[in-house]
Amino acid sequence: MSKEITSRQQDYSQWYNDLIIKSGLADYSAVRGCMVIKPYGYALWENMRDELDRMFKETGHQNAYFPLFVPKSLFEKEEENAEGFAKECAVVTHYRLKVNPDKKGALMVDPESRLEEELIIRPTSEAIIWNTYKSWIQSYRDLPLLINQWANVVRWEMRTRLFLRTAEFLWQEGHTAHATAEEAVAETKQMLEVYADFAEHYMAMPVIKGVKSANERFAGAVDTYCIEALMQDGKALQAGTSHFLGQNFAKAFDVKFSDKQNKLDYVWATSWGVSTRLIGALVMAHSDDDGLILPPRLAPIQVVIVPIFKGEEQKRLIDEKVVPLMKELKAVGIKVKYDDSDHTRPGWKFAEYELKGVPVRIAVGARDIEKNLVEVARRDTKGKLNMSLDGLAINIEKLLHAIQENIYNKAFSFRETHITNADAWDDFVRLLDEKGGFVSAHWDGTGDTEDRIKEMTKATIRCIPLNNQQEDGNCILTGKPSTQRVLFARAY
């Protein structure tokens, strides 16, 4: 009874939804646009969170927690930011229910509990945090202030997709305060590097580091840096952003500090975040028609052991080998599961763990162990080989490293073959339609041209790569002079 998954070729979008649901990462919920993150998906998120959290702490950041609610009067203080998020805000207006006198067993909102001021559910926390920083920052000694928060946020979306775009999602948001613009820019770039490092070395997902055009900038930022990944259908996905906020929020919330010369100045700010959207990216970057392919460094289960036997005596002999093997694997830090449940057959289990993207499967058969052998299958290549039980843990450890590397290399070469230069409009459109991926083209630098290109092709400027090569050229649409190419793509 294998679980049917639509193939990528048939319907990429349905393939994605099938994978998420059937592998047990998440489920739809009764709340419009909100999802349930199931235990397997949450275990994956915990692994991602723990690595990121370690990286944030190693770069000097501390965690804190700020309120879910933002009073409307605070929310609107930084005007650009407020207007950028206004259309997506869930609003709390009342604080009490009462028995509905007209309907037995039902409750109604108590009209007498109307709030004097509406509370916005944070779509992002700059407003509430900068309002707090006002009382935390007086002198240069209080800087830099390097704080991160793990939290849920709400952005009301009309068209939602599991993990990629949900009304509520989990994320981390860093909010830092600095004495100089240079320090804040350095922090912004440092966190971009942390994100890129995480994407490449943990998610096995190559990313392009760049800066956003003005049109795509975070509302309220001076500059938005980003990492952009490429999915298997040729669409780009913004995987993380790091914003240099200048003094915008400090001015909106009147946050000043006195420097060593006792001179008052506004504080410089950054913010940066990644979210459960990364799980969507991970799924779309690597998986195949049989299920998830998870990179070993993030997989909740790295190795599954499946016994193959007839009768209790064979099972007992297998257990005798598996118990010490489990110990050895755990001793070298491998997350291993022994699935000896008796109500499903080995074939069903094989399919199930392929679907779940477990990197390595070890089948232990009664005959093989007589020869001191087990069958080891890797999820990424579907390759199988027999391995000796002697020194198996070390060999499995090596195999996991090899799988991590192979998954990255595969995604990297796909990405590399999907960055294409276009110098004529027809080519530009054809590339987007037929090949997908990033199209590198000249652009005249105006938001207007960017808007027109988006309207005509649905492609946006994903980023201007860091350390971009400077070369003279002409805008792909208007023919106006340009000094560098930028990366266009259709995107999630």
Next chain:
Amino acid sequence: MSKEITSRQQDYSQWYNDLIIKSGLADYSAVRGCMVIKPYGYALWENMRDELDRMFKETGHQNAYFPLFVPKSLFEKEEENAEGFAKECAVVTHYRLKVNPDKKGALMVDPESRLEEELIIRPTSEAIIWNTYKSWIQSYRDLPLLINQWANVVRWEMRTRLFLRTAEFLWQEGHTAHATAEEAVAETKQMLEVYADFAEHYMAMPVIKGVKSANERFAGAVDTYCIEALMQDGKALQAGTSHFLGQNFAKAFDVKFSDKQNKLDYVWATSWGVSTRLIGALVMAHSDDDGLILPPRLAPIQVVIVPIFKGEEQKRLIDEKVVPLMKELKAVGIKVKYDDSDHTRPGWKFAEYELKGVPVRIAVGARDIEKNLVEVARRDTKGKLNMSLDGLAINIEKLLHAIQENIYNKAFSFRETHITNADAWDDFVRLLDEKGGFVSAHWDGTGDTEDRIKEMTKATIRCIPLNNQQEDGNCILTGKPSTQRVLFARAY
């Protein structure tokens, strides 16, 4: 410039607030009833969360995440639960803001974005979770379902206190489903034991395990088990609850399973939770007029090293000793901080780390290190002694164990001397007024009597202790026959 703290004797409640704010655990926020958990407080919460999470996973639970919002029609399905929380519900009614045409720079709720159905911000998640379990549970093979969630919840409170009672708080909520009542009751009791274990062995806070009277039961539960702690002012504090929910939620959400004989039955449920309230309990259980006293097993900083020197040469000599010492301490898993900041004097630092409750302070002076000695001060007893640098890490490790034990013992003997029997009404009232603590008295078992006692004395039944001794007696208020004493107290 030491930070002034009100003494316990002067004003216990103000002492508590002073401690929280001045030690940097938390801060007030711009949102009514919500607080900001500052980095030091959040680090403490992370330590608590990590230990609890480990304990939950060791007992077979998995984490997941369910939506923040509960549609009103789902919320009201389990009537008792809904009515119990109705008066504390924050309600989302709209999903968009727009520019306010009458006020420059201001936003207003867009009246056209009114939701068809209001969304309740979860005060607890039974409703949304059991609505989801309906599609996850079909057969006995799907049971037990052992899930926990770390999340924020909102309960609108009129009178709030930092950590103890805030409109939004962080917590974990376990929600499990079982095939039989016996299994569900066993789970309820198991999680109570986990909580008691955590309170006693990590928080160093003795607790009484018991069951609530009907009046104090969780809305929708068949039985509520609890752990009750005693604060230094003689008031009790409910530190965690574990509920046996019977089939109430399964019936409300129509969650049935087929058993091995293919017979359909409703599923049996439990839920259990502890929250950031535990931080308030920790503070009030142990701290003194000079600041926090944190148990070493949860302290974000276990050891602080303060150098005492004149001039750079002395500082250099001290650094030479401290660098390897830090390594040794970290090697045995001790969280150590070296505070060699130069803008505050040692005396200021001593006071600051006392305020922050760091269990051990090591002062390293230029003269002492010539003799290979450092001065070690423990926060709990304020005792100081000189220790040799040789083997210091091991001795500090032992000292941390001794401090953990001493803090527990002190709280335990305070608690033991504050459980007093009362057999006459006058004694009962005098004990509550003059001595505080738990008063053990007979009760006729009715909610009416309990209500009257509460009205007259502000004391409630904290619990009927597990394995309570059975003895004949007469109700402290009504004189009616009773078979056991119960514990009364005024409580937070």
